[in-house]
Amino acid sequence: MNDATANSHAKILEVAEALYARRGFAGVGMRELAEAAGLGKSSLFHHFRSKVQLYLAVVERVLARVEERVQPILTAHAPAAERLDRWIDALVDAFAEQPASARLLLRALFEEDEFDAADWPEGQAAERRLANVLDGITRLLQQGMRAGEFRAASAPHVVQTLIGATIYHFASGEIGERLLGGPLLSAEAVRARKAEMKQFLHYGLAARPASSDEGGQS
């Protein structure tokens, strides 16, 4: 693959990420996408055999960026609580620096039944990366619980909460900005979100002696 081809690929993936994040798989046509990338529709089909393959390549690339940021933290020599803080920082950074990625990933979770991602190599790679990330953070939480750094809780449920709280926040757009009363992606807002999330988990997972009414359910 020569430089010109590689550059076209990157450019296409870039504009496709932004468009798919805004209107989803079905909402973006190959014609519109080609024009936004600065070439003809047929040229697009030269680079990607089908719309599904292009879409999955975009998703895979986003997940690769996330995985690249968070996975190294898991094996650091540090207490689980400290690694968790750094993991949250890294995940937030990944979403904040590429504003389209949170929406794209959130949509991708649901659009998987418009086609079968397992039929395409890009889809298999994407699923593998997602599984790695989820598996890694689950193990980290379990390590912290076994070590007594965190209270006993369901690690998978905490992961669901952690992912939901992060990805929803950065995908929430106007709704989130109206609630917060300001921008979601400014440096200050990103810093604030990291601090709130880490503090919430610090309290929410802290090991402490049992009290009389803890875990009460209505």
Add this chain to the structure above:
Amino acid sequence: MNDATANSHAKILEVAEALYARRGFAGVGMRELAEAAGLGKSSLFHHFRSKVQLYLAVVERVLARVEERVQPILTAHAPAAERLDRWIDALVDAFAEQPASARLLLRALFEEDEFDAADWPEGQAAERRLANVLDGITRLLQQGMRAGEFRAASAPHVVQTLIGATIYHFASGEIGERLLGGPLLSAEAVRARKAEMKQFLHYGLAARPASSDEGGQS
């Protein structure tokens, strides 16, 4: 409006909710939708003037169900912590009993830029209901903080976390089921999610004396 018309409306909204939740606004055609509802495409346009109006009517109906469940709790005579527990129970119940609604709402947050919801009465009603729900839970959290039941935190950030943790969980589908190792919507799984969320908030928001390292940021 006679009974036949009302029944058609309800049936259409029902099948549209399921389809839009699965494939989104752009991914579902009026023809497919009409056939799923058991009538011809043109008959659909007799009940709803356009695809956008039908879609917004579906979203509005889902938000109405959520609002109906959670709003009465806000004004109950009970401590904020207890009302928060009941609010979480009600929100989870709303999503769990209508499995499509979490995905539909999550998608609706992003599909708002395929058209302008404010141009349609159904869209205005939906936005009003959403604002009511978010405003109500924000006030409840602020009441609890002022009363000293909760620690001082950013109420809007807690709302973002709470909404994200709930809606993402029930929209996560196969990903969530693989992580949890079981179904998401069984009575037992719903009960477990409620307990985990309430316990997490119980710890995460509990007022307590300041310790030396709380809120530490990396």
Add this chain to the structure above:
DNA sequence: GTCTATATCACGATAGAC
């Protein structure tokens, strides 16, 4: 590797019979 031209099909929406 990019283009024009085209094939085939589905889309949202409307007209008008019944």
Add this chain to the structure above:
DNA sequence: GTCTATCGTGATATAGAC
């Protein structure tokens, strides 16, 4: 209130020149 038929448009994808 439901139907058939149709309009105009845009969808994904391919063929083949350059």
